[in-house]
Amino acid sequence: MSTPNMDENAKLWFGVQLEVTQKLLAAEDRKLEVMHHELSGQHGTLSGLRRLANSRLRMQYDQLNKEYEDAVTGLLRGNTLARVRSLPSMGLKGVHKQRSSLFHAMNIQAGPVKDGDQPDAAATKQLEENVTEIGAVGAEDTHDGLTFARGRVQSGSLSHPDSVPMRVAKLLREWTETYSYDFRDERMMLPFKDITQACASYMDDVKAAVLDIQRVLFKKLNALEQYEAKLKRELELQIKTKNETMSAGKSKPDRNLFDLSQSPQEVAAQLKVIEFERLSAIGPEEFVQTFVRGDQKDEYTDMREAHNVETYVEWFNRLSYIVATEILRTEKKKHQVKAIEFFVQVGHHCYKMHNFNSVMAIVSAINFASVSRLKKAWSKVPGKILSLYEELEWVLEPRSNFKNYREEVASLMLQQDTCVIPIFSLMVKDMYFTEESSKKRLANGDIDFDTMWRLGNRLADFMVLKNAKCKQPRNDDVVRYLKTVPVCSEYELFKLSIESEPPAKEDKERTLGRLKRLETQSQRKTAEKDAK
Structure with a gap:
């Protein structure tokens, strides 16, 4: 009754x-x-x-x-x-x-x-x-x-699948599983508790459903807390490793990536482990938070936000600098050639593993001015390796809004049980322009559902990617090295490049002028960091 x-x-x-x-x-x-x-x-x-x-x-x-x-x-x-x-x-x-x-x-x-x-x-x-x-x-x-x-x-049961309490339970399950980070905010958690308590006052089936919803949500929020604590420890270890290297008067660590693994395929597999870990930690609502700016931010000053989008972008930049640093820290020309060959092969294995974000980071590193100017080293790179590199450049060709890459990803997403790591910066850009392409409200003040559907479709594609199953064996030594090894700044990389291969007479003035500008920028950044 x-x-x-x-x-x-x-x-x-x-x-x-x-x-x-x-x-x-x-x-x-x-x-x-x-x-x-x-x-x-x-x-x-x-x-x-x-x-x-x-x-x-x-x-x-x-x-x-x-x-x-x-x-x-x-x-x-x-x-x-x-x-x-x-x-x-x-x-x-x-x-x-x-x-x-x-x-x-x-x-x-x-x-x-x-x-x-x-x-x-x-x-x-x-x-x-x-x-x-x-x-x-x-x-x-x-x-x-x-x-x-x-x-x-x-007569009848309030636990019937179509009864109102069970419909509410279904809505809560969808919300908490898809947008679980919303509930980090106490203003969301309090009404959530009220609603689940009200639902639990019905039949045992309804109570069991809401208790399961609570269990899954709290598990996700706890996992997020642990992941953020892990990121904090990784950052502290990066700083500690760099300080120890500098205090010992060394210009580089005692070992490099090649000491840990001679297999490009193994390194590519560990890169995918890290990439998927970063990607799967992002909540779809974080994209919306990232796009909030200007006077809108005043409404969210007391909101507890996650920063996994920014963390993933920082990882992309770090990977690029790892690749460039590993190439330029080698003292002999033949070692530079071997390093270039190695990372081109790593990039190609990443491509075969559908890890496009790492491919983009590696290709970006090889296109750094400090690496691309090493003409003597590049002249000794085998033709087979150059062909692999040209294949990677073709996939990442930016013309026609990355047409080659987009077609390949679209084809892969139609396949079942395929773990695809997209070019994350391109995904963020797509979502940003989708949201900005038209006003959120119509002229009469109503919601523009066409715009919301487009953004919703983008987020749905992202959810498919982050919820995929990625089964790669983990090598803790390689993963730890990639996450914590000190990397050179842009100024330090360019300086190492000039020391390895001095500029020709006709390029000397321009090259040294660029080095001077990078040094000034580096000093300014250091001063700003110390001021904070």
Whole structure:
């Protein structure tokens, strides 16, 4: 049997669905009006087909309208109406909303009652009379797997898959699993706890469902806390390793990557381990947070944000500098040639493993001025290695908005059980311009759902990538080295390059001038860092 409190909660939860349905009805009605206007002024052999299309759309509208009316009827079966949401388009006068709704937070008005309006006694009385009449229709009825008589549950289970509490549980599960980082904010966690406690007061099946939702959410949030603590330790170890190297008067560590692994395939596999670890830690909501800027940030000053997007971008830059540093720290020319060969092969194995982010980082490093100017070293690189490098450059060709890369990724995403690491900076750029391509609101203040759908599709593609299964054996020594080895700055790399291969006479002035500018920039950055 239901209680007044249960009926009241059911009305509040189902109100969100009613608001969505109302908006869909309004949109379909506007489409019908536009179509009717267009068809009324057109003639021709296709007029019959147009009338048929119009007729079918009208049937869809009527069916949706009927479902809406049925839903409202089911909502209003109860006798307690103190906190019922406003219900437009049914000939009923609305009452004041006692709490904000999901759509109210987005400035979508679901009914005729405006914010700040107070209900008058006559309106409330009329609403109660209408509801009493609706609740009295039929001595017995069935709705959502429940049997009602005079607005009261006579039989059935609130744990039915289509019952309101189970629908709420499904919504919470989808939200917490997809956008779990939203709940790091206490303003989200408090109402989440209230809703789950209310759901848990129903049947045992509903209680079990919400307890499982809580367990999964808390597990994800705990994993995020541990990951962030791990990143902090990695940064501290980077600084410690660099300080120890400098304090010992050394210009480089005692060992390099080739001491740990002579296999380009092994290094490529460990790069994918790191890449996927970074990628899978990002929540889709972090992209939205990243795009918040200017006066909007004032609204989010007390929000606890994750910074995994920035961390992943920093990893890309670090990998590029690792590659350049490993090439230029070698003292002999033949060792530079071997290093170039090695990293081209690593890049090619990354490509075969669908790790495009590492491929881009490696190719970017090889294109650094400090590496590309080593003409003597490049002249001794075998033709086979140069062919592999040209293949990588073809995949990353930026013309036509990275057409080659995009086509290959699109093809890979159609395959099952394929772990693809995208070019992350390009993904961020796509999402940014998708969001910025049009205003979030229409001229009348309504949400532009076309824009939201485009951004939603981008985020959905990202979720497919981050939730893939990546099964690569882990070599802790190689992973630790890549995460913590000290790297040279741009100035230090260019200086090492000049020491390894002095510039020709015709390029000497230009090359030394660039070195001087890099030195000035490096000194300024160091001074700014010390000032902080």
